[in-house]
Amino acid sequence: MFLIKYIKEVFGAIRSLLVGMRLTGYYFTHHKEIITEQYPDNRDTLKLADRFKGEVVMPHDEKNEHRCTGCTACELACPNGTIKVVTKFDITPEGKKKKAIxxxxxxxxxxxxxxxxxxxxxxxxxxMAPTFEHSVFDRSALTKILNKPDSKIMEGVE
Amino acid sequence: MWSLTDITGRLDQWLNQTFSSTWVLVIEMLIAGVAVIGLFAALGLVLVLMERRVAAWIQIRLGPNRVGPFGLLQSLADTLKLLVKEGMTPSGADKFLFNFAPYIAMMVAMLLMAPIAFAKNFQLWDLNIGVLYISAISSIMVISILMAGWASNNKYSLMGAMRSGAQIVSYELSAGLSVLTIVVFSGSLNVTDIINSQADGWWIFKGHLPAWISFVIFIIAVTAETNRAPFDLAEAESELTAGFHTEYSGMKFALFFLAEYINVFIVCALGAILFLGGWMPFHIGHWEAFNHVMDYVPSSIWFFGKTFFLIFLIMWFRWTFPRLRIDQLLNLEWKYLLPISMFNILLATAIAILGWHF
Amino acid sequence: MDGSTIIFYLLAALILGSGIGAVSSRQIFRAAIYLLFSLIGIAGLFFWLQYEFIAAVQIVVYVGGIVVMIIFSIFLTQQAGEKLPAQRTDRKLFAALAAFCGLAITLLQVFQFKFIGTTAATVPPTVSNIGNQMLGLAENGYALPFEVVSILLLAAMIGCIVIALKSKPQSI
Incomplete structure (x- = not known):
C-alpha cells in the first residue's frame, strides 16, 4: 500500500517535471511569443494595454465641449487631494444661474x-489616458488644468 | 590531420628535441595551466551569455541585445565592470579566510579539469580513478562555501553556507550512486575506459532502465550540488540577499561566479562522458555508411556538443521550476532520490552480471 | 635534488605547517581549516606516491566527510567566532612534551624495525586489484573483515532509521 503510493508520487513528480519543461520549451522555441518592448526604439509603434493608467484627462469633443458638471464628486473621492474643482456660475439663456466648472x-x-x-x-x-512620459524639468509643469480654455459643458449633461 | 591529439603530439616532439626532459615537463605544465585558464575565461564568457539568453527566451523576454552584435559582448562588458570594481572586505570579517575562500573555489574547479577527456586521446591526466577523483575533489568545493560564509561574519552568509553544506553533503550521495551505476556497467573508473566501452552505443541507450533512472537522478543531484535553482538555497536572493557571497564584491565575487559556471561545465562534461559517450560519435548498430559519416565529425565537437546539450538541459531545468524549501529539498534527497538510486544500483548490478545490457 | 624530491618537501612542509597551525590557532574555525589543509597535504602525498585510489578515498572520507562535520558542529556551537583564551604555559609545556614523547616512540619503533624487502612481484595499485584483494576468499583475502565492517555500517544505518522514525510525543 505504502509502496504503491510512493511509486505513484514518484511518477507524478516526473510527469509534473515534464509538463513544466514542455511549457518552457515551447516558449524557448517560439520567439514570436516574446513580449519585451524595446521602448525608446519602438516609440512610434508602441501600443500600451487598454487598461493602462497613466494620467487623468478630460476628453473634449470637436466643438470644445466636455461632460463635467462641476459636481466635485471626484475631488471628494480622491484620497490625497490631487483634484481641485474650481466652480463658477454660468447664466443660462433663460436667465438662470447654473453651476459649472x-x-x-x-x-x-x-x-x-x-x-x-x-x-x-x-x-x-x-x-485615464495611457500616457506615461511624464518627465518634465519643473515640478510646476505637473499641475495641469484639465478643461481646455473656453470649453463648455456638452448639451444634455446634467 | 589537424586533430588536437596531433597538435599536442607534435608540440611534445618539438619540445623534446629542443629542451631537456625536466624543462619539457615544466613548459608543458605551464602550457596546460595557461590553456585551462584560457578555457575558464572563454567558458565564463560563453556560459554567462548563454544562461542569460536561455533564461530570457524561456521567460518570453529578449535577453541581452545591446552590447555588440546580438549582445554578444555583454559578458565581456560585465567582466570589465567586475575587474575595475573595488574588492571590499568587511571590517568584522576574518580577513585571511575571507580573501582565501574564492581562490579555493577556483583551485577546486581547476583540479577538476584534469581527468576530463576533451577529445580523442586529449586529456590532461589519464588517471586510473578518473571518476572517483572528480567526485572526491568536488567535495572540497563545499569547504570554500563554508569558509566564505563563516568568514563574512554575516548571518545571511552563515545561513547560506549552512544550507549549502547540508545540501551538498546529502546530494553527493545520490550523485555518487548514479555515477556508480555506469561504473558497474563499464567495469572501470578510468575515463578513457568508460568512453571506450561506449564505442558500440552510449550507455544511455545500452543500459536501458537503470541508465535512464541514474541519468535523471544524476541531473537532479548535480544541479543541487552546483547550487543552482531550483536548489539554489545557498544563495536564495529573496531570502538571504545572496547567501554565502553576500559580502563579496569585485573580482572576488567574480571568482565565485566563475567557479559556479565552471562547475556546471564540469558536471555536464562528466554526465556526457558517463551517459552520452564523451567524444564517441553517434553510431547506430550496423549502418556502416551512417557510422562512417559520423566518424568524420571531429571528436572535440562531439564532446562539446554533448556537454553543451546537458548544460542547456540544466539551464532549462533551472528556469522552469521555483526554488524548493529546505525541508522539501532534504526530503527529496533522503526519502526519494537515495532509496531509488540504491534500488537502481542493485538493478544495474543484476543486469550487468546477467549481461542483459546490449 | 630533482623535481620529485622538491614536491615531497613542499608537501611535507604543508602538512607540518598546517598541523602546527591547527593545534596553535586560537580560533576554532581556523584550526579546522588548518586541519583540512593538513589532510589535503596527506592526500597529496598519496598522489605523489601514485596511490591515486587511496588519495581519493582520503579526500572523500577526511575532507568531504569528517572536516565538513567538524565545521558543522563548530557552526552550531555558540561563541565559535571568539578567540579562545591563551593556554597556560605549563599546559603548553606538558602538551609539547607529550607530543615529543609520542614522536620519539614512533621514530624509535620505525628505526628499530627490520624492514624485509619482499621478493614477490609488485602489484599495481589499481582499483580492480584492490577490490579483488579486499573481497578475495583465497589466502590473504579480506572478505571476512570486509563483511564484518559492512555489518557494522548496516547496524549504524538501521540505528539511524530507528531514531529518525521515532514519533514525537504529541504535546498540546
Whole structure:
C-alpha cells in the first residue's frame, strides 16, 4: 500500500517535471511569443494595454465641449487631494444661474493612479489616458488644468 | 590531420628535441595551466551569455541585445565592470579566510579539469580513478562555501553556507550512486575506459532502465550540488540577499561566479562522458555508411556538443521550476532520490552480471 | 635534488605547517581549516606516491566527510567566532612534551624495525586489484573483515532509521 503510493508520487513528480519543461520549451522555441518592448526604439509603434493608467484627462469633443458638471464628486473621492474643482456660475439663456466648472486642477505629482475619481464621476467626464512620459524639468509643469480654455459643458449633461 | 591529439603530439616532439626532459615537463605544465585558464575565461564568457539568453527566451523576454552584435559582448562588458570594481572586505570579517575562500573555489574547479577527456586521446591526466577523483575533489568545493560564509561574519552568509553544506553533503550521495551505476556497467573508473566501452552505443541507450533512472537522478543531484535553482538555497536572493557571497564584491565575487559556471561545465562534461559517450560519435548498430559519416565529425565537437546539450538541459531545468524549501529539498534527497538510486544500483548490478545490457 | 624530491618537501612542509597551525590557532574555525589543509597535504602525498585510489578515498572520507562535520558542529556551537583564551604555559609545556614523547616512540619503533624487502612481484595499485584483494576468499583475502565492517555500517544505518522514525510525543 505504502509502496504503491510512493511509486505513484514518484511518477507524478516526473510527469509534473515534464509538463513544466514542455511549457518552457515551447516558449524557448517560439520567439514570436516574446513580449519585451524595446521602448525608446519602438516609440512610434508602441501600443500600451487598454487598461493602462497613466494620467487623468478630460476628453473634449470637436466643438470644445466636455461632460463635467462641476459636481466635485471626484475631488471628494480622491484620497490625497490631487483634484481641485474650481466652480463658477454660468447664466443660462433663460436667465438662470447654473453651476459649472471654471478650472479642474489636477496635480499629477500627487496622483497615485488609483482610479477612484473615474469611478466616482457620475457623468463620465474624466478618464485615464495611457500616457506615461511624464518627465518634465519643473515640478510646476505637473499641475495641469484639465478643461481646455473656453470649453463648455456638452448639451444634455446634467 | 589537424586533430588536437596531433597538435599536442607534435608540440611534445618539438619540445623534446629542443629542451631537456625536466624543462619539457615544466613548459608543458605551464602550457596546460595557461590553456585551462584560457578555457575558464572563454567558458565564463560563453556560459554567462548563454544562461542569460536561455533564461530570457524561456521567460518570453529578449535577453541581452545591446552590447555588440546580438549582445554578444555583454559578458565581456560585465567582466570589465567586475575587474575595475573595488574588492571590499568587511571590517568584522576574518580577513585571511575571507580573501582565501574564492581562490579555493577556483583551485577546486581547476583540479577538476584534469581527468576530463576533451577529445580523442586529449586529456590532461589519464588517471586510473578518473571518476572517483572528480567526485572526491568536488567535495572540497563545499569547504570554500563554508569558509566564505563563516568568514563574512554575516548571518545571511552563515545561513547560506549552512544550507549549502547540508545540501551538498546529502546530494553527493545520490550523485555518487548514479555515477556508480555506469561504473558497474563499464567495469572501470578510468575515463578513457568508460568512453571506450561506449564505442558500440552510449550507455544511455545500452543500459536501458537503470541508465535512464541514474541519468535523471544524476541531473537532479548535480544541479543541487552546483547550487543552482531550483536548489539554489545557498544563495536564495529573496531570502538571504545572496547567501554565502553576500559580502563579496569585485573580482572576488567574480571568482565565485566563475567557479559556479565552471562547475556546471564540469558536471555536464562528466554526465556526457558517463551517459552520452564523451567524444564517441553517434553510431547506430550496423549502418556502416551512417557510422562512417559520423566518424568524420571531429571528436572535440562531439564532446562539446554533448556537454553543451546537458548544460542547456540544466539551464532549462533551472528556469522552469521555483526554488524548493529546505525541508522539501532534504526530503527529496533522503526519502526519494537515495532509496531509488540504491534500488537502481542493485538493478544495474543484476543486469550487468546477467549481461542483459546490449 | 630533482623535481620529485622538491614536491615531497613542499608537501611535507604543508602538512607540518598546517598541523602546527591547527593545534596553535586560537580560533576554532581556523584550526579546522588548518586541519583540512593538513589532510589535503596527506592526500597529496598519496598522489605523489601514485596511490591515486587511496588519495581519493582520503579526500572523500577526511575532507568531504569528517572536516565538513567538524565545521558543522563548530557552526552550531555558540561563541565559535571568539578567540579562545591563551593556554597556560605549563599546559603548553606538558602538551609539547607529550607530543615529543609520542614522536620519539614512533621514530624509535620505525628505526628499530627490520624492514624485509619482499621478493614477490609488485602489484599495481589499481582499483580492480584492490577490490579483488579486499573481497578475495583465497589466502590473504579480506572478505571476512570486509563483511564484518559492512555489518557494522548496516547496524549504524538501521540505528539511524530507528531514531529518525521515532514519533514525537504529541504535546498540546
Amino acid at each position: 471654471d478650472k479642474l486642477v489636477y496635480h499629477l505629482e500627487l496622483c497615485t493612479m488609483c482610479n477612484l475619481c473615474i469611478v466616482a464621476c457620475p457623468s463620465d467626464a474624466i478618464v
